[in-house]
Amino acid sequence: MAVYWREKKSIALVYIMLSILSIAMIIPFYWMLVTSVKKPSEVITYPPVWFPSKIQWNNFRRLFQQAEFGKFFRNSSIVTACAVPMVLFTSSLAGFIFAKYRFRGNNVLFLIVLSSMMVPFAVVMIPLYIEMTLFNWIDTFYALIAPWTVNAFGIFLMRQFMFEVPESLMDAARIDGCSEFQIYWRIILPNIKAALSALSIFIFLWSWDSFLWPLVVTSSSNTKTLPVGVAMFSNQWWTQYNLVMAGAVVIVLPVLIVFLMLQRHFIQGIVLSGLKV
């Protein structure tokens, strides 16, 4: 907002309030990190230990030595590594076509995409599960990946960004003899890198963090993903909460790192998706 009513005293006050609130936002992260490197004896003590006497990196090794935890980590990595590029491809191609070509049914199809975005997952979940049963996909990677290779929000977001790529760029490429698909691949994609990185964080987060669907569709540790597995551990290992916290660190860290790397694009993506509807 504009800066017309700034005064020195009130600025200082605002800084103080923002800082106090920031500390409140950070405390859970601090507690997670600190608990994950505590000795077991320092986890269940009263009063709680703010600074561990010795940092136990060993907790993480012990966590990954649990055969199951390693599997959960692998499963989540596989699912995310498949979902992110697939969604980027299908969303950008569909968004490109919706934005740049006129054909019969364009608007109707796009409306269908939009409306499928509004439906709560709880509604879709049961019939989707029945479909998986019919395909014989229960407890397989197909069930974890295939439904999430297309994303209505992704198509919507990409279409919004496509309007910013000038038509003349495409015409120039046509004159140079590019096919339409080459235009998409060579001209459009490099021009929407910001949008692609925004979408990739969204999808990375959703895929990595997805809980309800893996919870219902997986039953063995061969397919259980990290969130499902760690939620399960958090019950069984109640006496070893330092290991549970180490598990939380392992789920939380990858997304945070990707976010901090691509932060600028991500924020831009949120703003565009939210306010340009």
Added chain:
Amino acid sequence: MARKRKRQGIVYCLIPIMGLLFIFHILPILGSFAVSFTDLWRGHRIVGLENYRALFRNPIVRKAFVNTFYFTGVAVPVNIALSLGIALMISYIPRFRTIFRTVYFLPVVTSMVGAAIVWRWLYQPQFGLFNELLQLVGLKPLKWLISERLALPSIMIMSVWKNIGYNIVLFLAALRGIPVVFYEAARVDGANFWQQLKRVTIPLLKPALLFITVTTMIGALQIFTEIYVMTQSGSGSGAGSAPGGPENATTVVVLVVQERGFRDMMMGYASAIAFVLFIIIMVMTYVALRLLRTEWSY
């Protein structure tokens, strides 16, 4: 003409993409409606409206709807007020805006399961940090997730912490979009800070406010993961026995859908519950759109 047709060829690429969308996202919507009139998987009969009649009679399902409304009715306004307040504060300061924005945004890009596990430990009555902090300032420790009265409010606090960053970013962008001339005009007319906020900022934020209200509300009505993880059993972990505890104090609609559908295999019944939630979401979205509609733009 031939070239024009050749150009249009790429449109056929939509067929596989839309096909996937149809199979995995659109067909299930129609399917859900159909399934809600059957007694799958308990049987294979069409039971008409029986599921809908049964769900309104069931006290746990009713409780789930009440809890969901309670959660939404408190968490959404608190979330919006706080995120607007923080966004105003961030836009007020001359420096370090990006740092503050990033800090408030961190929980948004945190795994919900990870965050829920951490918060469950913070709330732990004996060894948790929150009771320690309360005692440091001389207050009595609370039972948080074990208490029937406090369990849902505890989850509201966590959920507000997790989600405000997203709305702060949206509000900040909207605030930046307000033309400076409006404030200049208000200044010339002698408006003080609160008058500017009330007469200029808030009215001009209405489109953003509408979007934020609708998306936050839709998200809140579908709350599941926090509740499932933070209230599930675990010897002495400080929560009720099954997700939704203690005494169904945190049972919400999606949790009931998941339990009825996949634990009890009453998929028709669960679909009916999900469909009622869907209708509620549509109605509330429509109401929000009507209430916050703006007839002008700038």
